[in-house]
Amino acid sequence: MKNFVYDIPTKVYFGKDQIQSLSELVKNLGKKLLIVYGGGSIKKNGIYDSVLEQLKKTGGEWFELSGIEPNPRITTVKKGIQLCKEKKIDGVLAVGGGSVIDCSKVICAGAYYNGDPWNLVMNPSLIENALPLIAIPTMAATGSEMDHIAVITNEDTDEKIGTRHPLLRPIASILDPTYTFSVSPYQSAAGVADIMSHIMESYFSKEPGLILENVAIGLLKTCMDSGLKVLEDPEDYEARANLMWVSCWAINDFLKLGRPVAWSVHPIEHQLSAVYDITHGVGLAILTPHWMEYVLNENTVDIFEGFFRKLWDWQDKELDSYELVHKGIEELNKFYAKLNLPMTLHELDIDSSQFSAMAKKAEKQVQQGFVPLSESDIVKIYEASL
Numbered sequence: 001m002k003n004f005v006y007d008i009p010t011k012v013y014f015g016k017d018q019i020q021s022l023s024e025l026v027k028n029l030g031k032k033l034l035i036v037y038g039g040g041s042i043k044k045n046g047i048y049d050s051v052l053e054q055l056k057k058t059g060g061e062w063f064e065l066s067g068i069e070p071n072p073r074i075t076t077v078k079k080g081i082q083l084c085k086e087k088k089i090d091g092v093l094a095v096g097g098g099s100v101i102d103c104s105k106v107i108c109a110g111a112y113y114n115g116d117p118w119n120l121v122m123n124p125s126l127i128e129n130a131l132p133l134i135a136i137p138t139m140a141a142t143g144s145e146m147d148h149i150a151v152i153t154n155e156d157t158d159e160k161i162g163t164r165h166p167l168l169r170p171i172a173s174i175l176d177p178t179y180t181f182s183v184s185p186y187q188s189a190a191g192v193a194d195i196m197s198h199i200m201e202s203y204f205s206k207e208p209g210l211i212l213e214n215v216a217i218g219l220l221k222t223c224m225d226s227g228l229k230v231l232e233d234p235e236d237y238e239a240r241a242n243l244m245w246v247s248c249w250a251i252n253d254f255l256k257l258g259r260p261v262a263w264s265v266h267p268i269e270h271q272l273s274a275v276y277d278i279t280h281g282v283g284l285a286i287l288t289p290h291w292m293e294y295v296l297n298e299n300t301v302d303i304f305e306g307f308f309r310k311l312w313d314w315q316d317k318e319l320d321s322y323e324l325v326h327k328g329i330e331e332l333n334k335f336y337a338k339l340n341l342p343m344t345l346h347e348l349d350i351d352s353s354q355f356s357a358m359a360k361k362a363e364k365q366v367q368q369g370f371v372p373l374s375e376s377d378i379v380k381i382y383e384a385s386l
C-alpha cells in the first residue's frame with residue numbers, strides 16, 4: 001500500500017428532511033447566494049419550494065441561474081461567473097444532477113479568475129480560490145456532491161474535459177434519497193451504470209489493494225442490487241438511499257487511496273457525449289464490456305478473473321481463466337440489459353464517421369490507463385461497440 005493523505009472534507013447531511021439544515025448552512029456562507037439548477041425538474045417535484053422555504057429563513061438575498069444542460073457547457077459556466085461577479089455573490093447552491101453540480105464548481109472557481117474559464121478546465125493549477133459550494137443532488141450517479149471533479153463541454157471544440165482541484169469539492173452536501181424518487185427509469189439506470197463504472201475503473205489497478213478491492217465489490221453489489229430495485233419501485237427508500245450513498249463512495253477518492261488508479265473507459269466515453277450529447281452512463285454501459293474484452297491479455301487476465309469470481313460469487317467455479325472472464329463479461333452485459341439500457345452505439349444513432357477524431361482526443365488521457373491504449377486501440381473499442 002502506497003502512502004496517502006486521507007482528506008475528504010465535504011460535510012454530508014444524509015437522509016429524509018435533512019433540508020432543514022440548509023438555512024443554518026447558508027447563513028455561514030454570507031448574504032448573497034447564487035442558486036444553480038437545471039431544466040426544471042426541481043420545480044415539478046417540489047425540491048425548489050423546499051429550498052426557498054429554507055432560504056427565506058436566512059434573511060439573505062439570492063439570485064438564480066437555471067437551464068443548466070445535461071453535459072454542461074462552458075458558455076453556461078460563463079453566465080454563472082458573470083452573475084457572481086456582478087452581484088458579488090458569497091456562495092453557490094447547486095440543486096440538481098451532476099451536470100448542475102459540475103457547472104457550479106467551475107462557476108465557483110471562475111468567480112475568482114479573470115481569464116477565459118475554459119483555461120481552468122484545461123489547466124486546473126490556475127485555480128487559486130473558489131466560492132464555497134453547497135450541493136443538493138437530486139439523482140444518484142456522478143458523486144459530484146462529494147468529489148473534486150467537474151466535467152465540462154466546450155461546444156466550439158467538441159471537447160469534454162474533467163478538471164480536478166481540491167477547492168472544487170463542495171463544503172457540504174444535503175443528500176435526501178426522497179429527492180431521487182422522481183428520476184425517470186432511464187436516468188436511474190444510467191446513474192447505476194455510471195456508479196458501477198466509477199467503482200470498476202478504480203478496481204482495475206496494476207497493484208493489489210485488498211481493502212479497496214473488497215470495499216469496491218461490496219459497493220458494486222449494493223449498487224446493482226439497489227439499481228434493479230428502484231426500477232421496480234421508484235419510491236423504494238432503502239434502495240434509493242443505498243444508491244445515493246454508494247454514488248459518493250464510488251468516486252470520493254477513497255477507492256483510489258493507496259495504489260495507482262488511472263481510468264480508461266471514462267475518457268473514451270466523454271468523447272461520445274461531447275460529440276453526440278448522449279447520456280454519460282449509457283455510453284459507459286455500452287463501452288465497458290468491449291473495453292474489458294479488448295484489454296484482456298496475459299497481464300490482466302488474473303485481475304479480471306479475481307474480479308468476476310468475487311462479483312458473481314464464482315469462488316468455486318472450475319473454468320479456464322479466459323473462459324471465466326468471457327462468461328463474467330457476458331453476465332455483466334446481461335445485467336445492463338436488465339437495466340433496459342441501449343446495448344449498441346447504433347441504437348443511439350452513432351456511426352463510425354467520428355471515431356478517429358474522438359479516439360485522437362481520448363488517447364491523450366488513456367495513455368496511462370490500466371492498459372495503455374493508442375488511438376487505433378480506441379477506434380477498435382468504438383467499432384466493437386457499434
Ligand code: NZQ
Pocket residue numbers: 037038039040041042045068069070071072096097098099100102138139140141142143144147149150151179180181182183184187191194251266273280281
Ligand atoms: O435538468 P433537470 O430538469 O433537472 O433534469 C435532469 C436532467 O434532464 C434530470 N433529473 C435530475 N434529477 C432529477 C431529474 N429528473 C427528475 N427528477 C429528479 N430528481 O436528469 C437529467 C440528467 O441530469 P444530469 O445532471 O445531466 O445527470 P448526471 O447526474 O448523470 O450528470 C451527468 C454529467 O456529469 C458528468 C457527466 O459526464 C455528465 O456531464 N460526470 C461528472 C463526474 C464528476 N463530477 O465527478 C464524474 C462522472 O464520471 C461524469 O463524467
Ligand code: ZN
Pocket residue numbers: 142194195197198266280
Ligand atoms: Zn462517470
